[in-house]
Amino acid sequence: MGNYYINGIGCISAQDSSDNETGFQNFVELTENLVPLHKPDYKKYIKPNMIRRMSVGVKMGVVASSIALQEAGVEIPEAIVTGSGMGCLRDSEKFLKNIVDNDEQFLTPTAFIQSTHNTVGAQIALGLGCKAYNITYVHDATSFETSLIDAMMMMDEGEQNILVGGVDEIGSYTTDLHKLVGHVKEDVSDSLLNSNTKGAIYSEGSQFFVLENEKKDNSYAQLVAIEIYNELSENEVSQIFDSFLKDNNLTISEIDLIVLGVNGDVDYDNYYISLQDSILKNTPQAYYKHFSGEYNTASAFGMWTACNIIKSQEVPDRLMLNTLKSSSIKNVVLYNQYRGKNHSFVLLKSC
């Protein structure tokens, strides 16, 4: 197994997060059930004539990846791996609605062309002139983590730097459907942790990372290990978590911070609570979905958060689920799941 250093990161989200220098400073807790992205200054990254033509997902992906590449000083990566649970959702919805409402008539190809799941990865490649390996994973809440697993394997096979990230858009039709079945919170008047209600805050975003096999002055962290599970019961989580640590020669006392995908859904946060109340009782615990909201690749926002914490060696109180602190933050584990499915465990280490 090689070394995988995270040397560049980029984040577009519901927060003012496109400037890595300001970190969490301008973050505001989300107070609505559906929060669109905080638009970055697209002109800084994309030619004006292209901005209008690109879908939101493509714009987010292009900007987040540009920020990450620039920070790492990588011009053209040796592979591009993208996770996207729903792909280019808005264009898919647009084309579908036209088919249904106009009885298959008066259609234009643009929305269809841009609707394929791999459009973001493809447009990043096109913009960079990057002819390398380019894959898109679309497996719900583990889309981003499968991308990370692939990126690590690419590096084991000899590539030196990889652009890897996640992107998901809000689609109004899809959100309306999910509202019908209680996946979206009805009321966000209370904080996420005290909501005691079903569903999550829906949002959108894109986070990209540059992995390199060399440590640099600006390295954020090392990516060490990832495991994903399609199905786990609440009872199995602590045992799986324990074996994940063992596989990496760690004990629970060596974990300086756990970053959990807690989203305030009273039906599914028990997966986290079962860990928090047992083996993680004495471990500092953080969360991030009160800032990012929920989307299939929101766990990439979690990794962006963890990278910033490790580099700065500080955890803002606003991210904490308990009051414990570690003197230094060396080993960080991220655990995420969505609606009890597609569980992921990611281990990061300080450099």
Place this chain on the structure above:
Amino acid sequence: MSKGVAITGMGIISSIGKTVEENFQSLVNKTPGISEIEGISTIHKDHIKVGEVKITNEELCSFLNLPSSNNYSRTALLAEIAAKEAIKNAGITDINSCKTGLISATSVGGMDLTEKFYYSQFEEEINRKFINSHSAGDSSTKVANSLGITGFVSTISTACSSAANSIMLGARMIKSGKLDRVIVGGADCLSKFTINGFKTLMILSETDCRPFDANRTGLNLGEAAAFLVLESDECVKKENKKVLGYVSGYANANDAFHQTASSEDGEGATLAMKKALKIAGVSSKEIDYINAHGTATENNDASESAAIRRVFGDNLPEVSSTKAYTGHTLAAAAAIEAVYSILALQNGVVFPNLNFETPIAETNIIPETEVLQKELNYVLSNSFGFGGNCSTLIFSKA
């Protein structure tokens, strides 16, 4: 040198058969599965021909013994039929006898349901069960659950090269020791969404498609699913498995030319073929048969021909596209053609490229048009998709 990653099972359902054996018989009997569309009511019905599986959803559900309350998309139904055949073919009785994963591919996912219940999901509660069936990951999750796979499950969507990339990821995960066994493949059903999408691009043929013909008229869409079982050498040895063939080379490259069109010189395709040859450790001269992507669109066949000439020069092995049998089955296509490549290796036969008459002048590639008996050791299979996504797989004889 290692032969590659062992394939120990295959399963398939397409418009030319619901089992591997039925598909093989159709291929060697030159029986295509292109017809008028029956299962979807579309205004384009009289202007397109498709590779449709002539089995209704109800029949597929009963084959799978699903309760009537199920929320399977047609993609998931096709996927589960093919995956179960693959498991049976591999003689697997305990799926968790070793560390097993599943990697599927789809581009349509549950779109067939969403377009059918577009408004009624709001009006009638009974149709809301289909909301969770829409995402691309849903069909993979259903197949994984039905097979009892709880660990590594993922889905790839890179348009029409998707299944090639799932086979590639599976082979790499076996090679790296991350998994001992992995079920890889893809599934896509016909939908109004894709029919109309390709229609707006004006690349659907009104008649039977003619891959590599100078006067080709576009593609026929198809629906299908296919899965392979890949196993580590240790698994094969331990359980004394019969090996059907090997995945010996694979690569993905990006054309970085246009969102939907391929470059004139087939740059991405050339890169993918060259890299796959390198990984397989063979020269282009050792390839005995090219199972081409050959969709019969103006753009693909010109670009792919140019790329094949760039890689093979004048030393061209037999070439054929089997799309005139099955139609273009999108994200499933590479898995379908992987099964056909293995069948070609096992039986020493090159399958014909139907409906071909006149070669493309610029490249002068004349595909094989008859069933040809020939000793085959290496078969190269191409699959290309939107977003410049170019993938090549190389299979070798067991």
